[in-house]
Amino acid sequence: MKIAVLPGDGIGPEVTAEAVAVLEALGLPGLTLFTGDVGGAAYHRHGHPLPEETLVMARAADAILFGAVGDPACDALERHLRPEQAILGLRKHLGLFANLRPARVFAGLERLSPLRADIATGLDMLIVRELTGDVYFGAKGQRTNDAGEREGWDAMSYADSEVRRIAHVAFRAAASSGLPLISVDKANVLETSQLWRDVVVEVAAEYPGVTLDHMYVDNAAMQVVSHPERFGVVLTGNLFGDILSDLASAAVGSIGLLPSASLGERETEFGTFGLYEPIHGSAPDIAGQGKANPMATILSAAMMLRHSFGLEAEAVRIETAVAAALADGILGGDLGGSHGTAAIGAAVRERL
Numbered sequence: 001m002k003i004a005v006l007p008g009d010g011i012g013p014e015v016t017a018e019a020v021a022v023l024e025a026l027g028l029p030g031l032t033l034f035t036g037d038v039g040g041a042a043y044h045r046h047g048h049p050l051p052e053e054t055l056v057m058a059r060a061a062d063a064i065l066f067g068a069v070g071d072p073a074c075d076a077l078e079r080h081l082r083p084e085q086a087i088l089g090l091r092k093h094l095g096l097f098a099n100l101r102p103a104r105v106f107a108g109l110e111r112l113s114p115l116r117a118d119i120a121t122g123l124d125m126l127i128v129r130e131l132t133g134d135v136y137f138g139a140k141g142q143r144t145n146d147a148g149e150r151e152g153w154d155a156m157s158y159a160d161s162e163v164r165r166i167a168h169v170a171f172r173a174a175a176s177s178g179l180p181l182i183s184v185d186k187a188n189v190l191e192t193s194q195l196w197r198d199v200v201v202e203v204a205a206e207y208p209g210v211t212l213d214h215m216y217v218d219n220a221a222m223q224v225v226s227h228p229e230r231f232g233v234v235l236t237g238n239l240f241g242d243i244l245s246d247l248a249s250a251a252v253g254s255i256g257l258l259p260s261a262s263l264g265e266r267e268t269e270f271g272t273f274g275l276y277e278p279i280h281g282s283a284p285d286i287a288g289q290g291k292a293n294p295m296a297t298i299l300s301a302a303m304m305l306r307h308s309f310g311l312e313a314e315a316v317r318i319e320t321a322v323a324a325a326l327a328d329g330i331l332g333g334d335l336g337g338s339h340g341t342a343a344i345g346a347a348v349r350e351r352l
Ligand SMILES: NC(=O)c1ccc[n+]([C@@H]2O[C@H](COP(=O)([O-])OP(=O)(O)OC[C@H]3O[C@@H](n4cnc5c(N)ncnc54)[C@H](O)[C@@H]3O)[C@@H](O)[C@H]2O)c1
Pocket: 011, 015, 067, 068, 069, 070, 071, 072, 084, 087, 255, 256, 277, 278, 279, 280, 281, 282, 283, 284, 285, 286, 291, 292, 293, 294, 296, 332, 334
């Protein structure tokens, strides 16, 4: 079982080190880890945020554990050289179109949420975010318009097949969990969203047991914090999913708690090939201070064991240990506590 570990920038190396230590603490036989450069760290060393050798390593692995990329020192570089291109490039090159972002308030941990406890208690949703299309990957640029003014532009589009394959992922998740499905779009304004909605309705015919609703993204943002219990599986595009998942993380308590899995169609001998990362970024404001909460990355490692290695019991072991640490008051600064990165990692390992 080969895992490519790509720590990246800022707090990325700090949080991945703890997740790797958790994996090692499980003592799984046959686990081999390789480390590669991505992001600003790779740019500074190799002149490119996603060096060819990193891509080769990623392709050769059965799963990827990714930290975060992003470095303010690189923000003035041409876009194709910026750290963020590493994660966008990995998703695109590896065909990882299905991004699973579960957001859940653990039972008894409603107090971590800024929402009223009676509202927070119903928050348990799976955001299924399309990850390789939308305005992220359309043509873009800056130009001078006819009025002689500077203008920036980004083309948003989705092809039928792109919507269809991610819709199937969401419908399957809804069918197997018995949860209702809400598709989030902006079909009242955007043609891209109208096509999205039409395709989702077509796919729905294949899943008669799944309850489907559609919601405009502005309304969805409002309801995630006012009525989170209405959401089970949430199907949405790349941009809306990016925004809604940060919102959902705040409703849970912190962005330092939300993991993700990015999956494609490739199967290995162990499970589905995938990339696993916290939903947060490189957090330059707290990088290098040992303050980052590694739980999102540790929970991402649990998702890796589940989806890429078929190790459900070990995944649950990690998730239970994280929940136990939180219940015991092991809280990072992001949750109003004073535990540092290493202390949180150690506390999770003690509870495995
Ligand atoms: N997948 C990724 O690699 C990824 C994701 C998001 C942002 N980014 C990049 O990260 C950089 C910073 O972006 P940003 O500031 O908008 O978002 P961010 O997620 O890095 O940070 C937002 C806020 O949340 C806090 N935070 C984030 N993760 C935390 C953790 N584990 N523990 C405690 N606090 C945490 C940060 O300190 C900051 O105050 C940018 O370059 C951005 O492009 C990368």
